[in-house]
Amino acid sequence: MLRLSLFGFVCTCVFTLETYAQDSDVFDSATPLQVVSSQGEGGEGPAWDPELGILTSGNGGICRLSIDGIASVYREKAGTNGLLFDREGRLVCCEPVLRRVTRLSRDGKLEVLTDSFNGKKYNQPNDLCLDRQGRIYFSDPRYGPRDDMQLRDADGNTIEGVYRINLDGSVERVLGREVERANGVALSPDDRYLFVADNANDRLGGARKLWRFELDSQGNVKPKSGRVLFDWGNGRGPDGIKQDQAGRLFVAGGTNVTKPPHEPDAALKGGVYVFDFDGKLLAFQNVPTDEVTNCAFGGDDLRTLYITGGGVLYKTRTKTPGRVYWPQKP
Helix, strand or coil: CEEEEECCEEEEECCCHHHHECCCCCECCCCCCEEEEEEEEECEEEEEECCCEEEEEECCEEEEECCCCCEEEEECCCCCCCEEECCCCCEEEEECCCCEEEEECCCCCEEEEECEECCEECCCCCCEEECCCCCEEEECCCCCCCCCCCCECCCCCECCCEEEECCCCCEEEEECCCCCCEEEEEECCCCCEEEEEEECCCCCCCCEEEEEEEECCCCCECCCCCEEEEECCCCCCEEEEEEECCCCEEEEECCCCCECCCECCCCCCCEEEEECCCCCEEEEEECCCCCEEEEEEECCCCCEEEEEECEEEEEEEECCCECCCCCCCC
16 A cells, blocks of 8 residues: 655555566666675665775674675774765764764764754764755654653654754754654755655654655755655655655665554565655665665765665665765766
8 A cells, every 4th residue: 555645635545566666767677686795784874985885884883895895894883873975075973872973084083063952962863964065964863762852842842853063063953843753864956955754663653754845045944845755654664865866765664574563564665765856656676674774875886776774785776876975076
């Protein structure tokens, strides 16, 4: 079953994901999904560097798989989730364990970019993206125990929103209670839209939605501009988000088995869902291990899609190169 929510209305129709599997316009159907590593490295946060290879959050640290396939530990006990290389090749890290966002320079210097907002500790910084100015947008959900959450609104309600780190180091909240639990984030190439994976998957009826919000010229969300592009219903919702150079959204999500009472529906399988700007499902790549958490483009031509799921690192091939911040185009 597909539950598609547009402008507050929900329509239900029957379809099979096989219809979209390895779509020839998106994925290279001649290249099947391959396991790159299955030793727990593929937990989260894949990020590609043409010199280092692919970095992932796994086994409690940051793992590295070099260009020639040699596995090593890049940073021990990092406690990271989302990773990305900025336009100067520095590794920006969401660190949910220490509740902060950091940046690791090419020479190994670690800088704490932010560890609190208005004097309150973050929940668990999770995923991140950059705008054209180099400002960092990051999500701040909380999965697991919630007794020490400090960020709340005036009525005492918890906030699991999206923040922006400005170039001067100041931090602004761009999304608060407009979403239940922000996870994956991405910006359109023109910085006019913010895409957010809203995934409160630990309770029945919680959000499992892909949102699109309009941004003003300052990079702030326009009030009441949110539009739900896709809804995973009572299955597992969306996680990490990436884009190809055609602007299509590659969203990790779904589940291969029911997980009652919170995720009783497994109709929308685990894998990478590819949507257009308006949320039309274009293609689907199934991933056999749960939970499918994120993806990232890499390789010399940026057409290798790395996928993390259940501690396993996979790869497949796409027809269109991915959109990345590093290395910059000449």
